[in-house]
Amino acid sequence: MRILFTFIGGLGHFRPLIPIARAAQAAGHTVAVAGTGKRTQEITAAGFTAFPTSGPPQPTSPSERAPMEAPDPEADLRQLAEGFAGRGARRHAAAITEIARSWRPDVVVRDEVDFGSAIAAELLGLPCATVIVLAAGGFLRPEVVAASLREVRSEVGLPPDPEMTMLSRGPILAPFPQSFRDPQFPLPPDTFSYRSAVVPAPGPPREKPTVYVTFGTVNTAIEPFGPVLGGLATLPVDVVATVGNSIEPAELGPVRDGVRIEQFIPQDEVLPHCDLVISHAGSGSVIGGLTHGLPSVLLPMGADQPYNARRCADLGVAQVLDPMTATADEVRAAASTVLADARYREAAAEIRDEISALPLPDETIPLLEALV
Known part of the structure; x- marks a missing residue:
């Protein structure tokens, strides 16, 4: 089976894909990763064939570094709607469609804000799985991205999707326990939670933290x-x-x-x-x-x-x-x-234990194989 993993944005969108991509390779499947040209070096360094969806990065110097700006939630939501669900989705819908027609994957696995890859997969009739990269939820809400995605879908000839089912079509894979998710923004009930790696048991307390x-x-x-x-x-x-x-x-x-x-x-x-x-x-x-x-x-x-x-x-x-x-x-x-205050460490240890009980990434592979 040929699996095309896709992401849009930075390393925080690529890294959650890596454990599943490596598990797919270990299971004998052929894997490639499509993402921004700024991250091609990291993709190849991780051991994957890279398909850049944009140009290479431009070097910057300290004098060109933008100063930190105060958090602006409304601006962030506009960027999600206009950037990721608008310009980014339009770019990736075209780029992933072209890559898929050439490389011919059997399955697409996308990061959850790579809307363009979901559109490309739907356009080509390919099954598509989604990896959750926004752990707590709340930032990506259907009403925030609906208008932009409606425009992109119309441009490529896809029918309207008023319920925004494209956001949860196919397997949903979450690299964290669902207890971490804000209950106001629950994941679909059939979401498959897994842990990214084997974590060694904690050692004895250190004298110096x-x-x-x-x-x-x-x-x-x-x-x-x-x-x-x-x-x-x-x-x-x-x-x-x-x-x-x-x-x-x-x-x-x-x-x-x-x-x-x-x-x-x-x-x-x-x-x-x-x-x-x-x-x-x-x-x-x-x-x-x-x-x-x-x-x-x-x-x-x-x-x-x-x-x-x-x-x-x-x-x-x-x-x-x-x-x-x-x-x-x-x-x-x-x-x-x-x-x-031991209560902070005890609360974190409870979540650690939940994570340790989750299946490893190789157990996501049968879900992908079942799509073909």
């Missing part, structure tokens, strides 16, 4: 690192911080002993050795931390991040700070509280 700091790996804002590293500077903790490919670690200035700053470290290599995560509340960072039973301090900056942060707070696994106003003192207080 380690804090992992990440605000994403692409177009990372530099501003939050100042108060976060400043707040951690006087705590008796070690720190591992990843700053992304647009920031040089030296830009953050000198740091004390016990602080390591890198552009990128795979989080699966870091998290088993940590006690606390400080992040932007991206779905991958939050679920990655909870997979290891780690509580968080969260500074959500946009898109689905505020929804994830609220859900984490509701579940008792995180404290949430404002990324625009948080001071070093506030970061220090929040980190100290989450590390000292």
Whole structure:
């Protein structure tokens, strides 16, 4: 069987596809990945044939880096509707249709905001599965994207879809337990939840806690690192911080002993050795931390991040700070509280245990095979 995995956007949309794609390869299926040309290097480095759906990335310098802007939920929803469900869906509907006619996949597996691939699959009569990449829910709602998708569907000759069934057509695969989902925005009842990897049992408590700091790996804002590293500077903790490919670690200035700053470290290599995560509340960072039973301090900056942060707070696994106003003192207080109050770790451990009980990615493959 030939399976075409597709995503639109950054690495947070690609990485959830990787465990299933590798499981498909291990089962003897032929796999390719289609995504933005900015991510071709990461696709091939992960071991997959890459089909770029846009041009290569353009280099940027620190002087060209845009300053961090205050969270604007309405602007984020407009970007989802006009960018992902409008321009992006139009681009991917054309690109994936062309790729599929040439490469001839049997099944398409898309990230949930890659609407254009769902349209292309429907147009070509191909079965399509969806991988959930917005963990808490709430950001992607049918009423937000309906008008834009109606236009794109009409342009390619597909009939109206007033119930927006295209969003949940085919298997829905979620790399997290459904208990994490905000109950106001439930997933379909037949959603298949799985865990992305085997996680080793937690080791004995460390004498000195380690804090992992990440605000994403692409177009990372530099501003939050100042108060976060400043707040951690006087705590008796070690720190591992990843700053992304647009920031040089030296830009953050000198740091004390016990602080390591890198552009990128795979989080699966870091998290088993940590006690606390400080992040932007991206779905991958939050679920990655909870997979290891780690509580968080969260500074959500946009898109689905505020929804994830609220859900984490509701579940008792995180404290949430404002990324625009948080001071070093506030970061220090929040980190100290989450590390000292056992209730945060106990709540995170409950979710870790739920995740550990989920099936592995190889159990998603029969669902894909059944589509053909």
